[in-house]
Amino acid sequence: MDHGSSPTKICKSVVDEDIISNLPEALRDKILCCLPIKEAVGTCLLSRTWRYTWGSMTELMFRRADFASGNDSADDDRRFLKFTDMFLFLHNGPILKFCLNTVANEMVSTGGHLYRWMLMLSRNKIKEIQLQTSIRDSYKVPSSFFSCDELEYVYLRACVFTSLHLPPPSKGFKQLHTLRLEYVTVEGNSLGDLVASCPNLEKLNIRGLCSQSNINIRSTKFKVLKIEGWFTHLNLHAPYLTSVWIGLELNSDTVGASTTRCNFNLSPFIASLSDVETIRFHGHILECVEREFLILKQPKLFNRLTEISLEINLGDLKEANFALCLFQHAPNLRFFKLKLISRNSMVPRVHFWESIDRDVCLFQNVEVVGLFDFTGSFAELGFLKFLLEGAPVLRKLGIIDKGLDRNVLKNLLKLRRASKDAEILILEACFPH
């Protein structure tokens, strides 16, 4: 650094310099990728250096909302599609990330645009695809999608997977580590086959799954698994999961039916998990618990399990037994929440929780508990008593209800607590959890 020249002289020469055009290409690319894509293309008018910089952008985000002119929506659709077509036509170079956001408009399933774009991407070493399309814009996954060998991250919505056009297991996505699907329809075991062809898939996140056939998913690489939706047969084997979330929704046709006929290998699946840290079972999945739920033949513990979330009917013997088994095998549990269901009111009063041996302290490390939709029923109060007496380090217990009567509150106050620091907070249900 030259201290000889006066600071003002240096300032002036630097201020006049065009630094941005002399940045390395990778950095100019990065700056353009932070702009809305239309403005990124607009930089072609700046100078000769900038004329084709937009053409080698590596991360593309096409947002239909940017083309809203306030006039004719169909005309805006047309302009958006034309822009995207022309951009991809004139683009020159690898495309590593392609994101599409047409959430509020249906336009990709007709006209074949998506098929052409996918074909183009498959020729361009694409690594990440995010198609945030409208859920009413259902489309069959293009076959060229399966030729995108370098894919690492995929997010698709409202698409249909069939077995017929899946590639053989030997030719799958070797680099894929995260697959996120929303509102997908799956025919046959195409989902299981797809997973089998992705040897490095670690994270599978499915919301709004719709399947009527047998889904068989096996993986020794999975770390995070989330499956929520409506399915009739699910067979899971993923022993190295750290986080699992299964939610079964009722088919709207069978609302009011007493049980959802769903086959899920709950016991062997849970028994195989060794390093799991978070377990969430929502919706009607616990109705799949078998009559005699024996979690493990040998006394194996889930030492890393710290968080549990269940949607459960504490008055149902099967479900209560399941929850008890889970608590018994989770010595390091710190946080759990239960969404309480009172499904079968015909079931006789269950003295389940009262009759459990109190010598073994089940909730040794539990610090925070949430009970949602608490009604103060016999079984729920029984569980509460069981919890408070067995949780020596409990700090906060949140009870979210829709209004409890005085008797229930009186019974609540009477309950003894093992933890002197325990705070019981009764909160009104006013926002979704």
Place this chain on the structure above:
Amino acid sequence: MTAPTMTSRSPTSTQRSSPRSLSTARSTSSTSTAAAAPAEDLKSFDAEFVKVDRATLFDLILAANYLNIKGLLDLTCQTVADMIKDNTPEEIRKIFNIKNDFTPEEEAEVRKENQWAFE
């Protein structure tokens, strides 16, 4: 923090702005692991951090790139992008001292070539 000194556009300029970015990198990485840092505080910290003159901003970009600090690189590039956004080419040229070396014919050709982008 004292204002960083002006630097010349040599590769060693990245070393000159390194002290500022390094100390921030340490503080931002420690705030990201600390549970208590609220999102708004971090946001306003980030906003204040990039309130520097353009030359320093570009120094930060080059430093973040060289030192491979993703968070800082994302922040600084987005800041530059925000300066480009919603401005006409002439305004952008003014902000960044870009010389318009197009001949009128060339500029007309570029507009024709990319007509679809200006509709």
